[in-house]
Amino acid sequence: MALASQVGLEGLSIGSLSRRLDMSKSGLFAHFGSKEDLQLQTLRQAQGLFAERVFAPALKHAPGLPRIEALFSNWLAWIENSANLPGGCLILAAATEYDDRPGALRDELAAGQRELRGAVAKAVRLAVDAGHLHAQADAWQLTFEILGIVLATHHDRRLLGDPRASERALAAFQRLIAAHQVSG
């Protein structure tokens, strides 16, 4: 995952990975029947880690605004966390890398993204049910805009190294929530 986050899932080669692990190429290769399987398992690992670090902790918060805020906060932390993955979010990188290359990787990625969006939208609906957000709040629209904030943060943080990215992300998120908040 660390290597793939730097060079991309496509750039992840068995030779360089084996060198990094002090293994022979064939020894490493034996664990995966093919390069595609290595890529697939790497991607699944990243998606699993995302669920564990971002989603699972948010579920411990009360449904409604608290949970959404925790989710967003964890997500931002995940984006900023370059200690864990030196090359930034592997999933985001793979998304632009494979958005037009049909195959198992794209399918896995799209499925994960659809699941993620569904989960965020569900959290938004729960906030509506809890009376925290207006009944007219469009869960998919809010999900779309939250994703946009995350993507912009990733962009500004990693490519431009803008330290204010998180601050802007938080401001955007709060404005977004306030616009749909009951008695806001």
Added chain:
Amino acid sequence: MALASQVGLEGLSIGSLSRRLDMSKSGLFAHFGSKEDLQLQTLRQAQGLFAERVFAPALKHAPGLPRIEALFSNWLAWIENSANLPGGCLILAAATEYDDRPGALRDELAAGQRELRGAVAKAVRLAVDAGHLHAQADAWQLTFEILGIVLATHHDRRLLGDPRASERALAAFQRLIAAHQVSG
């Protein structure tokens, strides 16, 4: 540009490009002294095309809201335009590809993005000066959020094939503008 948009700037190989152009590898190579130069010129070409298609037409509109709206509309059209570049926006793809790989490509990319952001922020400031937006409107914050909408659209459109992406983008943009609009 077409090939690079599909396989990425790093995946753009001289061999495959020469085959696509019905040229010899060495014949094509002679035009660029190195692969990096080919990548650099491809990126510059894309950035130039972006300026020509997205920015230049917007400048024909009156400063203020009309110009910002034109800018956003052109940008969305650029994102959706898969006829021109079959693999989606080359610049966005390169941004995630090179956000952690130092070198001439990253520098060129970052410079272009900084220039882009500056131009968007300037358009926002002109809207404030024209009295279309509140004086407290933070140009950089608005630029950040507009970029987020564009990125989310690209994501949803290309990876998930969501046909409602543009519609959501427009709604997000209008809500963003309305929130900062005078007498809105």
Added chain:
DNA sequence: GCGATCTCCGAACGTTCGTACTATATTTCG
């Protein structure tokens, strides 16, 4: 008209790629 410049080519280079075989240690299990 003729040298200089430009465009393109074919062949070859060393390297890396993904993958296939075979063989040897190590671990697991009945």
Added chain:
DNA sequence: CGAAATATAGTACGAACGTTCGGAGATCGC
């Protein structure tokens, strides 16, 4: 304990990679 499964290594392959070189044909400027 012995057999079966697992983990790793070694070697080899054909292909593609970026790059270099020498040369053929066209084009242009004096």
